[in-house]
Amino acid sequence: MASRNTVERLSPLEPVYQPGLHGQSEHGAGVTLCEAKQGSILQLTAWPGEEKRMIAAIRSVARLAVPDGAGGGIVKNGKAAFGIAPGKFTVTAEEEGLAEAFAASLKPAIGTVTDLSHGRTIIRISGEKAEWVLAKLFAIDFSLPAFPIGAGRSTVHHDIFAQIQRTDNDSFDIHVFRSFARAFWKLLCHSSEEVGYEVQ
CATH class of the missing domain: 3.30.1360.120 (Probable tRNA modification gtpase trme; domain 1)
Structure with missing residues (x-):
């Protein structure tokens, strides 16, 4: 249940x-x-000039070393991330709750997290x-x-x-x-x- x-x-x-x-x-x-x-489907958007800090946040929260730049990505341990535009990333995971983890970790000055799971x-x-x-x-x-x-x-x-x-x-x-x-x-x-x- x-x-x-x-x-x-x-x-x-x-x-x-x-x-x-x-x-x-x-x-x-x-x-x-x-x-x-996938339990979590997110879009992360860095504010201008904060792309590297967003990449660091993805590494810290999702344990994914996503390459810098649109198109680059990584798949590892039931999670995935890839760049969809300059400063924008799609991140997925089998488990739910990743949006909350990013929301708690990201500082507003870095960028935004949008939960697209539904x-x-x-x-x-x-x-x-x-x-x-x-x-x-x-x-x-x-x-x-x-x-x-x-x-x-x-x-x-x-x-x-x-x-x-x-x-x-x-x-x-x-x-x-x-x-x-x-x-x-x-x-x-x-x-x-x-x-x-x-x-x-």
Whole structure:
């Protein structure tokens, strides 16, 4: 049973989330799709000139040595962080409460913390065909040299804004607005049909 202070977060994907093999999967699945249910999804924004202090705060609170600059990132021990713009970072963690930890640690002179946990959905795609499927949707070079592990990119597919982080050699987390999550999930499933996909 959930504690009194815990609010259970319902998935916007529930009506269309169908575990199992789909598409042309007679010889196995080219990709695996799932919802990455992170307990904390944050955006940290440093005031001008305070970027290095914000990076230090991320290292102190989340134990993540995120590189300076947009696009650089790190994935470690169930947590991840990446730069989405100058002085702006997305930080995620499996556990809840990271927003409160940052709010207690950050001084107002450094910047702000915005809890996006109830406003974002993270969809994970992995497998040997993950780069190929994503390249159908986004005008990004998804090859490992151009998009290394930990790195993140902010982009759009038509009107759907997405932040994508590479979490492993063949795995990507796609952050989308909760209100667009179901539509994007259906699009991703359709795009994966010809290589076969498994929903876990």
